[in-house]
Amino acid sequence: MQTKPFRIGTRGSPLALAQAHETRDRLMLAHNLPAEMFEIVVLSTKGDRITDRSLSEIGGKGLFTEELEQQLSSGELDLAVHSSKDMPTKLPEGLYLSAFLPREDVRDAVVGRTAPTLQELPHGATVGSSSLRRQALIRRLRPDINVITFRGLVDTRLRKLADGEVDATLLAFAGLKRLGKPDVPTQLLDPSEFPPAPAQGAICIESRIGDNNINALLADINDRPTFDAVTCERAFLGALDGSCRTPIAGLATIEGDHLRFAGTILTPDGSQSFDIAAEGHVSEAAKLGREAGEAIRAKAGSGFFTSWS
Incomplete structure (x- = not known):
């Protein structure tokens, strides 16, 4: 006892x-x-x-x-x-x-000052983000945007935004919800177009x-579904030696005993990206993630990864 x-x-x-x-x-x-x-x-x-x-x-x-x-x-x-x-x-x-x-909402949230969405930001706008994945995805979507490193606590970033240091910033919607700030975002990004970090939320x-x-x-x-989904996503990350130095996205979703996984790797400038999909029984979560990582590495070719070093 x-x-x-x-x-x-x-x-x-x-x-x-x-x-x-x-x-x-x-x-x-x-x-x-x-x-x-x-x-x-x-x-x-x-x-x-x-x-x-x-x-x-x-x-x-x-x-x-x-x-x-x-x-x-x-x-x-x-x-x-x-x-x-x-x-x-x-x-x-x-x-x-x-x-x-139990997993929260996996989506990334835009908090815009000069426009509510990434698509509507003015040409050459400045967006702050500390995540290389978000930076690469923003650049893929809007190559004209100036992306700068933007670290600190959520309230610190929101204050910097309000002070005019950037036109917009991106944060995990899950974190905003847990902080009691679900109304702060001006846009929630579709995971199929702007995929989250492995294990986000x-x-x-x-x-x-x-x-x-x-x-x-x-x-x-x-929570077993979260455990299985994140196990798959972390196995994908592990197969790519993923860290904060690498733009990697991955999301596993589970329906009953069936797992579906989608993964993306990008160059930091967002100009190149590769996608992979896998599915199978939840009992094979780690295997599915690892094999997806190995497959996307082969698909991209060794030259792709020189931009990560």
Whole structure:
């Protein structure tokens, strides 16, 4: 019988805290436990502290997870809550993604100042985004647009937009909804035309392999369709060695036991792209994603990837 509180690790941004609280609330409900049985532990990560450069310049996705994973590995934390799209495909030895909460809306949201949609922005408009995938997709759609790196918390980016630094910015609609800002977007982008990042909209929970007590606790809040879809998408990413340095999109959708996957890779300037599709039984989620990654790599040819280095 657990007597001390379970320690939940998280970053300190408003969005990260909202995700940690959602995880705690779901655990409380699933196990009929009081709030006092959970302690939310806030850690600052390198990715939070360095906001004046793009992630690709300073080391990629692991910058948002390293401090949390160190304390998880040492036993100081019982579990850590993350945005799944921030997770590297290779995790520290002894750790794994043990549960996923039900996925939110996967779409990207435009927040426009001088026009409501990307298509209506004036010629030569400036759009801010920290994501290489979004930057490449914007350039593919509107080669005339000036895309600049735009990092910081959601409220920071919205303030910069209001101050006139850019004509528009793009954010994950899932994050805006979790922050209670569903009315902020001026356009929601169709995933078939503007595909999301692999694992976008999904909250994941990382824990220690073999920690049977914690993993039994988490099993009751794991959403299986999200787990399978994200497993496929991360396998696709892994086959391409995907990181914040690479423009990669991927989305798996599940109906019953059937999984459909669509993936896209782009050059950073958006001038070239390749698409792949796959489908099969959900039990083969990882295999379908990995094979799609290998197939699109062969389809694009080795020369395509020189632009990613």
